[in-house]
Amino acid sequence: MIVTTDDLFKVAYGKFAVGAYNINNMEQAIGLFEGNVNAQAPFIVQISKGARKYANPQMLEAIIRAAGDLYPEAIFAVHLDHGDEETCYDCIDSGFYSSVMIDASHEPFDENIAITRRVVERAHAKGISVEAELGKLGGVEEDIQVDEKHASLTDPDEAKEFVERTGCDSLAVAIGTSHGAYKFSGGQGLHFDRMTAIQEQLPGFPLVMHGSSSVPREEVQRINAAGGAIDPSAKGVDANQFAGAVPLGVTKVNIDTDGRLVWTRVHREFFRDHPEQFDFRKPGTLFVPAYADFIVDKSRKLLSYGTLEQVRAALA
Numbered sequence: 001m002i003v004t005t006d007d008l009f010k011v012a013y014g015k016f017a018v019g020a021y022n023i024n025n026m027e028q029a030i031g032l033f034e035g036n037v038n039a040q041a042p043f044i045v046q047i048s049k050g051a052r053k054y055a056n057p058q059m060l061e062a063i064i065r066a067a068g069d070l071y072p073e074a075i076f077a078v079h080l081d082h083g084d085e086e087t088c089y090d091c092i093d094s095g096f097y098s099s100v101m102i103d104a105s106h107e108p109f110d111e112n113i114a115i116t117r118r119v120v121e122r123a124h125a126k127g128i129s130v131e132a133e134l135g136k137l138g139g140v141e142e143d144i145q146v147d148e149k150h151a152s153l154t155d156p157d158e159a160k161e162f163v164e165r166t167g168c169d170s171l172a173v174a175i176g177t178s179h180g181a182y183k184f185s186g187g188q189g190l191h192f193d194r195m196t197a198i199q200e201q202l203p204g205f206p207l208v209m210h211g212s213s214s215v216p217r218e219e220v221q222r223i224n225a226a227g228g229a230i231d232p233s234a235k236g237v238d239a240n241q242f243a244g245a246v247p248l249g250v251t252k253v254n255i256d257t258d259g260r261l262v263w264t265r266v267h268r269e270f271f272r273d274h275p276e277q278f279d280f281r282k283p284g285t286l287f288v289p290a291y292a293d294f295i296v297d298k299s300r301k302l303l304s305y306g307t308l309e310q311v312r313a314a315l316a
């Protein structure tokens, strides 16, 4: 059942975080739904601009609708990840999305506000909620001076002003994480002090944590043992820290890279061990349950495991 992102956030705030997972194909979609039904967890299906370009928006919509039919127990929202203004309007007008993210965080503060405000007006007119971003992820690297490190984190006073002036419904904040391959150059640590300060300015307001993959060492080692060449010092967020972020307002946690690592590990190992094979359905069949197990594990860390009936009751 597709629900609004707002409804999920209302139930989740302060109690658990909703896992938001990017999908690009049918196998990821089935594993995602299977895993969350097994975990009895609500979730968010995220579609990036890159996914729309790769798989076609109509195809992704059809896959998600079909997965919803195949797993009628599932409770989920559909979200545009890292949209620009034009893509946000496209998704708002499509009528399929529960929420969109406008990412104008690379723009100066006032321009970010102006763009976000325009998207909020269009989205709210159709009952769609908006995630915006303030602060800079990815600028946080171990070899950068501490002052510079903090300079890229979200400023709590600015966050309050930003939310008031834009009317956005949730805010992606820079609190020590970074996206995808960037992680491969160093370690991450969550800035709980910064989360606390942001929550003080925005009590009860849902915060979103991007760049939340863990990049497990053993996953990287297995990929490399099967022919990969990923930096072995790769390191992401310690998923055990999610539980500490939840009471501080982190209500949505974005995970993409870790799912790609599962895909890569399963497929590399399969073709290493069966070099004579070329039927991609065989590794695909192994990937789906592996991805589902991965989702169950994440939902435990997010504290969303076993919350589905509570969510269903709250939505009734």
Ligand code: G3H
Pocket: 022, 048, 049, 050, 051, 081, 082, 179, 180, 256, 257
């Ligand atoms: O934060 C970005 C997501 O991991 C989506 O990645 O733009 O390569 O689809 P993508």
Ligand code: 13P
Pocket: 022, 081, 082, 178, 179, 180, 181, 209, 210, 211, 212, 213, 214, 254, 255, 256, 257, 258
């Ligand atoms: P990761 O690259 O850490 O998985 O982050 C994904 C993300 O933030 C999607 O918006």
Ligand code: ZN
Pocket: 082, 179, 210, 211, 254
């Ligand atoms: Zn992101």
